Amino acid sequence: MKRKITLFTGLFSLLLISSLLVSFNPGPTKVSYKCMIQLTNYNGHGAYVVVSLLDKDGKYVETLYVQGDDEEWYHDIPEWWSFYEKDQSDIDAITGATVGGGQRTIQVIQLPADKINAGYQLRFETAVEDQKYYADDLQFELTTENLKTKKEGKGYIRYVRMIPASS
Amino acid sequence: MTLSVWRFSHQLLALASSLFLLLASVTGIILAFEPLVEGSKPYSASFNEQTIGQTLEILEAQYPEILSLEVDRYNRVLLEGIDAEGASFRYYVDPESGKKLGEPEEKSALFRFTTNLHRSLFLKSVGRFFVGLFSFLMCLITITGFLLLLQRQGGWKKLYSKIPKEDKSSYYHVILGRWFILPILIVGATGVYLSLEKFSLLPPLALEHRLPEQIDETMDGTASYELELFKNTPLEELRKLSYPFSEFPEDYFEVALQDRELWLHQYTGEALSELSYPFTTLAQRWSMLLHTGQGSLLWAIVLLLVGISLVYFLYSGIRIWGVRTRKTKKSSVVVVPAEEADTILLVGSETGNTFAFAALLQKALLDLGKQTHVAELNSYQMYPKAEELIILTATYGEGEHTTNGRHFLKLLDEVSQQQTLNYSVVGFGSLQYPDFCAFAIDIDKKLAELPGFEENNPLFKINNQDFRAFETWAQGWSAKSGQVLKLEPLKKKKKKRRYIPFEVIEKSALNLDDTFTLKLRPQKKAKFTSGDLAGILAEDGNIRQYSIAKVAGDLVLSVKKHEHGLCSTLLSQLAPGDSLMINLQKNHEFHLPGFAQHVLLIGNGTGIAPYLGMLEQHHSDKEIHLLAGLRTKESYELYKPYLEAYPPQTLELAFSQEKEGQYVQDILQQKASWVAKGLENEMVIMICGSLKMQNGVLEVLENICQTELGVPLSDFENMEQIRMDCY
Known part of the structure; x- marks a missing residue:
C-alpha cells in the first residue's frame, strides 16, 4: 500500500511538474493516430494492454498508452514495469476499464513525429490475471507503411489497426 | 449441555x-x-423517451469525431471522441443538449x-x-x-x-x-x-460474434442517426455504442443493449451479427448491481x-x-456422582439460564448436607441411593421440550428406580408465550401417573426467571422438609447501589394481619414513581425489595411483619423522625402505561401499596378500577384514608377471612364479560401481591379470554396490557 501511495503522489507531482514544463516547452510535434485493438475470444479477466515506444536496441523510450488503472497488477507486466517503475514519466492515456475476450477498444495514441521511420519499434504488451503474460504480443517497426496495415498479434490481441485521426 | x-x-x-x-x-x-x-454527482440525466438516433444527431453536430457512447447505471452518458486538435476526450454529456457536464473522475x-x-x-x-x-x-x-x-x-x-x-x-x-x-x-x-x-x-461471458462472409459494399453516406435500429430504440436501452473504426463498409457499429449485442452495417443498418446475452451474463450483472x-x-x-x-x-x-457458556459451566462446580447422591437435581435448559438457578439450589442443598447430583434431563438414569428428585426446567418456544430434555419422558418409562422418589417440579417460562411452562406441566403429569414417585412439593411456575418467586418455592420446600433452604441471590454484576436517606413521616400501628404502612420523605433529591421498587438492606447483607407508591411526593409502602423477617422487623421498629436508607430501583414493567385509558388494578395484601400512588397521580386523567383482596374488613382500615382521598371509579373488596370467604379471582370471574370487553378496548390490568393470587388471577383471565373472546391471554400480554409485580 505504501508503494501505491508513493506511486500515486509521485504520479500526481509528475503530472503537475510536466504540465508546467509543457507550458514553457512545446516539445516535439505529436501525430494523433486512432488505434483499434481487437482481442481474441479468450476466457477470463479483462486484459491489461500497454503500448510502448522502443528504440533500435529494444529499450523502452516512452509509454504511449496503458489500459487498466489498477496498479496492484502493474508488476504482472514485468518488462514494462521494470522500465516504468524507475522512469515514471507522464503517460498520455490511461484508461480504467480493461477489455475482455472478443471485445475491442479504440483509442487515440499520440506518436512523436520524429520517431516515425527512424528505426523505432511499437510494442503491444499484454497480461491477464492468472494467465500467461505476453511481453511482445505484437511488435512492429514504427513506419508509415506499417501504420497503414492491419497487424496481427500472437497472444490476447487478434489484430491492431491504426489510422491517422481525422483532424 | x-x-x-x-x-x-x-x-x-x-x-x-x-x-x-x-x-x-x-x-x-x-x-x-x-x-x-456517485449518485450525488451532477452527471446523471433523464432520458424522457429520447431515442438513440436523436441523441446521435445532437452529439454529432457538436463533436467532430465520436468513438463511443456509454450509458451507465447512474443514467450518465459518457462520450468518447477526438477533438479538433486530434486529442481524445471523455466527457459526461447531457443527451438533450449535447453539452459537456464534466469529466469522469478517477475512483477515489x-x-x-x-x-x-x-x-x-x-x-x-x-x-x-x-x-x-x-x-x-x-x-x-x-x-x-x-x-x-x-x-x-x-x-x-x-x-x-x-x-x-x-x-x-x-x-x-x-x-x-x-x-x-x-x-x-x-x-x-x-x-x-x-x-x-x-x-x-x-x-464465459463474452459473446462470440462472427461476421458474414459477404458484406454489402454500399457506401451511400446515410447518416448514422437515420439507421432503423437507432431511430426505434430508446436511449435507456443502450449500454454501449462504438462507432465504426473507419468509413470502410467492413467496419461496423458495435451496439450493446440491455439484453443483446448487435453489429450493424454502418450504411445499410443491417444486423451483421445479433446475439442475446446468456443467463450467466444477466445473473452477473444483477449480482453486481445487488452487491x-x-x-x-x-x-x-x-x-x-x-x-x-x-x-x-x-x-x-x-x-x-x-x-451461555458461562452459565452452563457454573453448575459443575461440585460434582456428586449419580450413584452416591441422595438428592437428584435435573435441569432442562435451552439457553443456560436455568442452570444458574440449579447451581444456587445445589449449593443451598449441599449446605444442608444433601449429596446433590446435578445433570441434564436427558441423562436420567438409575439413582440407587436417591431419595428426592427435583426438576428445574424451562420450556422452549411454543410449549416444546428443551433440547437437553427431549428424551426425558421416554427415559422415565424405560428406567425404573428401585426405591420411591419424592419429586418436585419447578417450571421456568415466560407468560408472554401462550404455553406457559408447558414442558414442566407435562413432566409433572407424567410423574404423577408413574408408580414409584411421590409428590413432595406441588408444581411451581416461575415467570421471567424471577428470583423472588424462586425464594417463595424454597420457603415451601423448607416448610415441607423442616430444614431451612437458604438461597444466595443470583450474582449479578456488582453495581454500586446508591442509597438515598429518607425520613419516617408516619407509621401506622400493626393491624390484625401484622401489616402496617410507612410514609417516608426523601432527604435528598430522589426520582421515583408508583410501581418502582425500594430496596432496604437488612442486617444479613441481603436486600429486600418493596413495591412503592408516591403520594404527594412522599414514598409510601406497606409491610407485613414476619416473625423471623429481618427486614420487616427492622421496619416495624421505626418511629417518626427516624432515618432510613433506601435504594430506589426503576421498575418500568410495572409502571402505569401512558397509553392506558382504562385500568383495572388487582392486588392483595401489601401489594395494594403501589396503587395508592397510581390513584393519586391519575385519578383525573384515567378511568381506574380497583379490585383488592384482604383478609378481614379491619385490614381495609389501613388503606382506607388513601382510597377515600382519591377514590377509584369502582372499588371491590374480597375478604378471605370473612364469612363469604372471597378471593379476588372469584370477583374477577363474576365480572367476566366486563373484563373481556375491557381487554378488547385496550384496558390495562395490573396485578400486584402474592404469587398465589397472581396464578389464580391469571388462570381466571386465561379462562375469560378463551371463553369470551376465543383468544389466548398471551395476545394481551404481548400488547403489554397485563402488567405484574408479584412475589
Missing part, C-alpha cells in the same frame, strides 16, 4: 468466520457510500483501497477464494439462524409476532435477524456468485444497514455465546 444441531452450526460457523465477517462488514459499510457519492483512493480489501484482502486470487468461501459460510450462518428463529417463534405464521423480551443482546439479535435475513442472504449469495465468476467456474448498490440510492442504503447489522450480529452473537 446439548445444543441443537442448528444452534451448534450457527455458532461454530459464525465464530470461525467472525474476523473475516467483521472485516467484510466494515469495508462493506465504507463501500456502501460509493453509490451514494479510499474506495479503491477498500474495494481491494473487501474483494481480495490484497491477496489477489488466494484472497478472492477466501472471500468467496466466507461469503458462502455467511449464507449458511444466515440459513441456520433463520431455522433457529423459526423454531423459537413457533413456525412461519408467528415469524413476525412479538418477541418476548429477554436480555438485550438476544432480543435485538432476533429483531434484526427478522428484518435483515433476506438482504444478508442476497449480499452473501451475490458475493459467492461474483467470486465464482472471477474464477472462471462459470461459462454494490450501483445506481440505486435506496438499495445502497439497505446495503449500508446490512453492513451495520452484521457488525451488531457479531457483537451480540459473541455476547450471547459468552453468557
Whole structure:
C-alpha cells in the first residue's frame, strides 16, 4: 500500500511538474493516430494492454498508452514495469476499464513525429490475471507503411489497426 | 449441555468466520457510500423517451469525431471522441443538449483501497477464494439462524409476532435477524456468485460474434442517426455504442443493449451479427448491481444497514455465546456422582439460564448436607441411593421440550428406580408465550401417573426467571422438609447501589394481619414513581425489595411483619423522625402505561401499596378500577384514608377471612364479560401481591379470554396490557 501511495503522489507531482514544463516547452510535434485493438475470444479477466515506444536496441523510450488503472497488477507486466517503475514519466492515456475476450477498444495514441521511420519499434504488451503474460504480443517497426496495415498479434490481441485521426 | 444441531452450526460457523465477517462488514459499510457519492454527482440525466438516433444527431453536430457512447447505471452518458486538435476526450454529456457536464473522475483512493480489501484482502486470487468461501459460510450462518428463529417463534405464521423480551443482546439479535435475513442472504449469495465468476467456474461471458462472409459494399453516406435500429430504440436501452473504426463498409457499429449485442452495417443498418446475452451474463450483472448498490440510492442504503447489522450480529452473537457458556459451566462446580447422591437435581435448559438457578439450589442443598447430583434431563438414569428428585426446567418456544430434555419422558418409562422418589417440579417460562411452562406441566403429569414417585412439593411456575418467586418455592420446600433452604441471590454484576436517606413521616400501628404502612420523605433529591421498587438492606447483607407508591411526593409502602423477617422487623421498629436508607430501583414493567385509558388494578395484601400512588397521580386523567383482596374488613382500615382521598371509579373488596370467604379471582370471574370487553378496548390490568393470587388471577383471565373472546391471554400480554409485580 505504501508503494501505491508513493506511486500515486509521485504520479500526481509528475503530472503537475510536466504540465508546467509543457507550458514553457512545446516539445516535439505529436501525430494523433486512432488505434483499434481487437482481442481474441479468450476466457477470463479483462486484459491489461500497454503500448510502448522502443528504440533500435529494444529499450523502452516512452509509454504511449496503458489500459487498466489498477496498479496492484502493474508488476504482472514485468518488462514494462521494470522500465516504468524507475522512469515514471507522464503517460498520455490511461484508461480504467480493461477489455475482455472478443471485445475491442479504440483509442487515440499520440506518436512523436520524429520517431516515425527512424528505426523505432511499437510494442503491444499484454497480461491477464492468472494467465500467461505476453511481453511482445505484437511488435512492429514504427513506419508509415506499417501504420497503414492491419497487424496481427500472437497472444490476447487478434489484430491492431491504426489510422491517422481525422483532424 | 446439548445444543441443537442448528444452534451448534450457527455458532461454530459464525465464530470461525467472525474476523473475516467483521472485516467484510466494515469495508462493506465504507463501500456502501460509493453509490451514494456517485449518485450525488451532477452527471446523471433523464432520458424522457429520447431515442438513440436523436441523441446521435445532437452529439454529432457538436463533436467532430465520436468513438463511443456509454450509458451507465447512474443514467450518465459518457462520450468518447477526438477533438479538433486530434486529442481524445471523455466527457459526461447531457443527451438533450449535447453539452459537456464534466469529466469522469478517477475512483477515489479510499474506495479503491477498500474495494481491494473487501474483494481480495490484497491477496489477489488466494484472497478472492477466501472471500468467496466466507461469503458462502455467511449464507449458511444466515440459513441456520433463520431455522433457529423459526423454531423459537413457533413456525412461519408467528415469524413476525412479538418477541418476548429477554436480555438485550438476544432480543435485538432476533429483531434484526427478522428484518435483515433476506438482504444478508442476497449480499452473501451475490458475493459467492461474483467470486465464482472471477474464477472462471462459470461459462464465459463474452459473446462470440462472427461476421458474414459477404458484406454489402454500399457506401451511400446515410447518416448514422437515420439507421432503423437507432431511430426505434430508446436511449435507456443502450449500454454501449462504438462507432465504426473507419468509413470502410467492413467496419461496423458495435451496439450493446440491455439484453443483446448487435453489429450493424454502418450504411445499410443491417444486423451483421445479433446475439442475446446468456443467463450467466444477466445473473452477473444483477449480482453486481445487488452487491454494490450501483445506481440505486435506496438499495445502497439497505446495503449500508446490512453492513451495520452484521457488525451488531457479531457483537451480540459473541455476547450471547459468552453468557451461555458461562452459565452452563457454573453448575459443575461440585460434582456428586449419580450413584452416591441422595438428592437428584435435573435441569432442562435451552439457553443456560436455568442452570444458574440449579447451581444456587445445589449449593443451598449441599449446605444442608444433601449429596446433590446435578445433570441434564436427558441423562436420567438409575439413582440407587436417591431419595428426592427435583426438576428445574424451562420450556422452549411454543410449549416444546428443551433440547437437553427431549428424551426425558421416554427415559422415565424405560428406567425404573428401585426405591420411591419424592419429586418436585419447578417450571421456568415466560407468560408472554401462550404455553406457559408447558414442558414442566407435562413432566409433572407424567410423574404423577408413574408408580414409584411421590409428590413432595406441588408444581411451581416461575415467570421471567424471577428470583423472588424462586425464594417463595424454597420457603415451601423448607416448610415441607423442616430444614431451612437458604438461597444466595443470583450474582449479578456488582453495581454500586446508591442509597438515598429518607425520613419516617408516619407509621401506622400493626393491624390484625401484622401489616402496617410507612410514609417516608426523601432527604435528598430522589426520582421515583408508583410501581418502582425500594430496596432496604437488612442486617444479613441481603436486600429486600418493596413495591412503592408516591403520594404527594412522599414514598409510601406497606409491610407485613414476619416473625423471623429481618427486614420487616427492622421496619416495624421505626418511629417518626427516624432515618432510613433506601435504594430506589426503576421498575418500568410495572409502571402505569401512558397509553392506558382504562385500568383495572388487582392486588392483595401489601401489594395494594403501589396503587395508592397510581390513584393519586391519575385519578383525573384515567378511568381506574380497583379490585383488592384482604383478609378481614379491619385490614381495609389501613388503606382506607388513601382510597377515600382519591377514590377509584369502582372499588371491590374480597375478604378471605370473612364469612363469604372471597378471593379476588372469584370477583374477577363474576365480572367476566366486563373484563373481556375491557381487554378488547385496550384496558390495562395490573396485578400486584402474592404469587398465589397472581396464578389464580391469571388462570381466571386465561379462562375469560378463551371463553369470551376465543383468544389466548398471551395476545394481551404481548400488547403489554397485563402488567405484574408479584412475589
